Amino acid sequence: MGHGHGHGQSSGHGASRAADRKRLRWVLAVTASVLVVEVVGALLTGSLALLADAGHMATDAGAVVLALGASYVASLPGGKRSTFGYHRAEVLAALLNALVLLGVCAYLAYAGITRLADPTEVEAGVMVVFASFGLVANGVSMLILQRADTGSLNIRGAANEVFADLLGSVLAVAAGLVILVTDWTRADPVASLLIAVLILPRAFFLLRDAAVVLLEIAPLGLDLDDVEHHVRHVEGVVDVHDLHAWTITSGMPSLSAHVTVTDEALATRGVGRILDELCACVAEHFDVRHATFQVEPVSHEAHEDLGELH
Numbered sequence: 001m002g003h004g005h006g007h008g009q010s011s012g013h014g015a016s017r018a019a020d021r022k023r024l025r026w027v028l029a030v031t032a033s034v035l036v037v038e039v040v041g042a043l044l045t046g047s048l049a050l051l052a053d054a055g056h057m058a059t060d061a062g063a064v065v066l067a068l069g070a071s072y073v074a075s076l077p078g079g080k081r082s083t084f085g086y087h088r089a090e091v092l093a094a095l096l097n098a099l100v101l102l103g104v105c106a107y108l109a110y111a112g113i114t115r116l117a118d119p120t121e122v123e124a125g126v127m128v129v130f131a132s133f134g135l136v137a138n139g140v141s142m143l144i145l146q147r148a149d150t151g152s153l154n155i156r157g158a159a160n161e162v163f164a165d166l167l168g169s170v171l172a173v174a175a176g177l178v179i180l181v182t183d184w185t186r187a188d189p190v191a192s193l194l195i196a197v198l199i200l201p202r203a204f205f206l207l208r209d210a211a212v213v214l215l216e217i218a219p220l221g222l223d224l225d226d227v228e229h230h231v232r233h234v235e236g237v238v239d240v241h242d243l244h245a246w247t248i249t250s251g252m253p254s255l256s257a258h259v260t261v262t263d264e265a266l267a268t269r270g271v272g273r274i275l276d277e278l279c280a281c282v283a284e285h286f287d288v289r290h291a292t293f294q295v296e297p298v299s300h301e302a303h304e305d306l307g308e309l310h
Contacts, residue, residue: 020155021071027141027162028064034137034165035061041130045123047188050131050172057134060161063097067158087249088213090153095210097157101164101203108196115189122188124179131172138166153210153249160206164199171195216246219253222286230285231257234277236265238298245288254290255282263297271295 038054041047070093078085145159175191178184218224228240239260247253261274274295282288 021068023144023155024064024068024071024158026144027158028061028068030137030141030144031057031061031064031162031165034134038130038134041126041133045127045130046120047122047127047172047176050127057165060165063100063161064158066093066096067155069093084248087252090249091210091213094153094157094206095214097161098203098207098210101160101199101206104164105196105200105203108192108199112189112192112196115192116186119185119189122176122179122185124176128173128176128180131169131176135166135169135173138162138169142166153206153213156209157206160199160202163202164195167198168195213247213249218245219247222253222288227255227282227286230281231259231278234259234274234281236261236269236274237278238262242294248290252290253286253288254292255286255288256292256294258294258296260296260298263299266295266297 035054035057038050038057042051042054067090070089073086073089076086141162142159145155145162171191171194175187178187212220222245224243224245227245228243231237231240237259241258241260243255243257245253245255259278265274275293278293278295279291282291
């Protein structure tokens with residue numbers, strides 16, 4: 001005897017994904033424009049910070065394309081073999097974005113250290129102009145993505161890329177101003193190293209959160225002992241076992257359990273009512289709305305133990 005509650009979640013995720021895709025398309029247009037401008041600026045000025053920011057803009061554009069594609073794939077209906085659908089395409093996109101960010105950090109660290117040892121001349125005034133354009137554009141992109149409150153790892157991955165670009169633009173402007181005022185050319189590679197240091201924690205956090213979903217670890221903040229405690233207090237429940245919790249994709253926690261109830265409770269309230277009470281329990285206390293319970297009468301416990309032995 002089993003029952004699952006997942007009603008309304010798919011349509012809700014579909015609507016939020018459509019809104020996310022609209023935001024991502026705007027961000028892609030802005031990012032591509034800034035990329036072209038900053039490449040031209042880096043070639044004209046010889047700035048490593050501007051070139052680093054332009055290089056990261058290229059990875060950012062790729063990340064947004066990846067996030068868009070993953071959002072479309074995640075919206076496809078499931079099939080006979082893909083019973084949960086393709087929701088985790090978004091998580092895979094977030095994982096790939098995290099790995100790209102780590103690669104960008106490694107490149108910026110290498111290039112920055114190399115340029116520190118052998119600084120080159122930089123056209124600081126022109127550098128500031130181009131970096132300022134990137135700063136404004138990245139600020140617009142960040143505002144667009146911050147309006148998405150879905151908690152999607154896919155959107156977070158794209159937002160982390162844009163945030164890194166925003167940092168890059170801020171530091172490129174600062175480096176240009178320092179060179180303009182003091183003629184200290186090492187400000188350029190120092191800015192590149194600071195960008196790498198600031199990006200690194202966000203990349204690791206994104207990588208961790210994607211891994212938690214893919215490894216089917218219980219969602220953060222969901223204490224299974226607490227879940228068991230609440231389920232045991234549903235009237236008629238005498239035991240809870242085989243309790244599992246995982247995340248299908250961002251914002252879609254799931255739970256399954258075997259619940260033993262008294263024969264009297266089954267006789268007086270029926271399976272349907274007990275299942276509704278169990279699902280209401282985890283939905284109200286833990287906001288888990290995709291739950292599956294296998295209800296077993298006390299008289300079935302011997303059979304359950306036999307099955308575990310085999």
